[in-house]
Amino acid sequence: MTAVWGLARATSVALVGMEATPVEVEAWMGSGLPRTCMVGLPDAALTQAKERVRAAVLSAGYSWPPQVLTINLLPATLPKTGSHYDLGIAAAVLSAQGLVDPASLRGLLLFGELGLDGRIHGVRGVFPALLGASRLGITRAVVPANQVGEAGLVEGIEVRGAATLKDLVDVLRGGPGVEGVQSEAIRRGDGPSGDLSDVMGLPQAKWALEVAAAGRHHLYFHGPPGVGKTMLASCLPTILPDLSANEAMEVAAIHSLMGAGVDHLPVRPPFADPHHCASLASLVGGGARVARPGAVSLAHRGVLFLDEAPEFSTQALESLRTPLEAGEIVLGRSEASVRYPARFQLVLAANPCPCGLAATPRSVCHCSPMSIRRYAARISGPILDRIDIRAPIQPIRTSLLAKAGKEEASRVVAGRVAEARERQSRRLRDTPWTTNAELPGPYVRSLPPPDGVDVLERAVTAGLLSHRGVDKVIRVAWTIADLMGADRVGADHVRVALSMRQGEEIA
Ligand SMILES: [Zn+2]
Incomplete structure (x- = not known):
């Protein structure tokens, strides 16, 4: 508190979509009646931060300035949203009171939410925030203790964990920080665990799946319920090539923003299968205040599977057109539009008619020809236009099933798919494309x-x-x-x- 009386600064970042922008948190103490105000375009949740941080600081046994305190978030023009600025605000307030050395905050990224009792809670977006910060040249960060693992996936940043505000103060005074604790709840498998060898018979449908995987073609399975459409679709990621390092980072960033928790960089392509009752926001992304990524982004670099596709609303199906064309989705917000990647391989599955029984032998379907036509027409031309492969699946007769030999494992098919991709990327090396479907x-x-x-x-x-x-x-x-x-x-x-x-x- 020498050079500028009662002014301190801490560093955080704002996330707009996947984009990280540095935010400077200033805390200034002046004379006057006790009052705390917050400036710099904060949203409602962030305005509550001053109450939250004040309670946390007092609960942890530190003092809150008994005079005018102004908290400013810079740049003022950037809309700021979320609760992850709490750590930065608390650190700046403590530093303004001379409780921590301003030098300890220099070049240090603070990212996390405070509880009223002074505990630090995990937040969404730690991975993209640190990835962005590292690209901005930031080399040190303090994050919630249960997210040290996720933060540690970003290269070039020295990460310390803090479980409470006291831990944060310890770190700022040169302490080691808290050991990362990986909560069980956020451990996550790597895509679906099925294997093609579990799918009996259906050689033609499996071949269609293999061709789709090899050329990255969108695929449409149709056939009666219970023939294995869902199981086959969920096997597609098991025969696709591994993600590249860059793709893995994009996928991890989206999972982090969804609050899914990330404890390793994914290797296998993701699989998302939204239900037809799912809201438009959960399909393409959105939300009241913060536009979160939806299933189309969760499927980025992997597979988006729509089971019983004609049951999805017309609006939902139409909303897939932009990501199918552009490989990303732009969600408009009053202050700023948010962009999320959404480059997925689409797999649709449909029954032949509303009751699903039209194509079965000795059919008991009573759907009228008109309702069958209308059902099929629910998937509009522009979507069908993007689908290169349409594969019918017929129920297998039990006599054939009994004779079925050993089924080929996903890893064998994946080998052939990888070779076919090799040939494509060699042939297309002088073009902007890498797969035939593009x-x-x-x-x-x-x-x-x-x-x-x-x-x-x-x-x-x-x-x-x-x-x-x-x-x-x-x-x-x-x-x-x-x-x-x-x-x-x-x-x-x-x-x-x-x-x-x-x-x-x-x-
Ligand atoms: Zn029917």
Whole structure:
């Protein structure tokens, strides 16, 4: 309290979407009747922070300035939301009173929420906050003790944990901080644990899944309930390639923002399967004050599975168009729009009719042809347009099941998928794309036409295939060629791809 009387500073960050911006917390004590005010565009939750921090400081046995105290968050123009500024505010107030050395706060990121009793609580977004801070050149941080593991995944930042405000003061006075405690509740598996070897039979549907994985094509399973659509879809992440280091960080950041807790960098692609009753906000992201990521972002770099897709509201299905096109979602808020990545592989599953029984042998379905048509039409053209593979799944007869041999394990299929991806990235190395599903129509048409293109021309003439459909068939044909280890697309590849496009049985 020498140079500037009663002024102290601490550092935190604001998270707008995944973007971290440094925020300076200033605490200033002046003469006058005791009063605390907070400035710098805080939201309602943050305005309550002064009461929370005051109670915590007093509970922990420290004093609160008995005069005018102004807390300012800079830059003032940046909207600030959330409770994670508590630690920064408490540290600045203690420092303004001379209770901790201002030097100990220099270049130190403080991120965490205080309880009224002085305990420090975990907050959402520790991983993206520290990742952003590290890119801003910050090298030290104090986080809630139960999030030391998550914070420690960020390279280049020395992390200390604190379970109470007293622990924080200890750290600021040169103490070691609290050992990280990983709460059981936030331990998380790495994607679904199923395996293709658990799925009996269904060779054609498994092949469709393999082609979808190899070219990263969106996929549509249709068939009666209980034939294994859900189980197959949940196996897709088990045959996709591992996440790259950058992808793993993006996935971890989203999980952290969802409050899911992150104790390791994920290796396998994520899988999200929102229910058709889920709110629009939980599907695409949103929320009253803070726009949180939704299922489309939780599926980023992995799989978004919509079971009983026609049961989703039209609004929900339409909301997938933007992320399918742009690979991200922008959520508008009054102060600022928030952007979350949402580059997922879409898998839809649908029953053949509202009751689900239309396609079963000896059908007992009483749905009218009109209601069946209306049911199928719920998935609109623009969404279907993005789906390259339509795979019917028929119930397996028990006689066939009895004869079924040993099923192939996911890891074997994943090996072939990885080789096919290799071939794609080699072939596409001079383009901005890495997988066949991404290739735009004009690029596909600029390639030499494959053998068997006449089959496609006949399908177009017969009105069985649209011109856009031709591009899709060729994209899938490329993936099939890649899976077969072929250097060019042959007539057989085109024929198989065409049958997948039309959802026919593969001959
Ligand atoms: Zn029916």
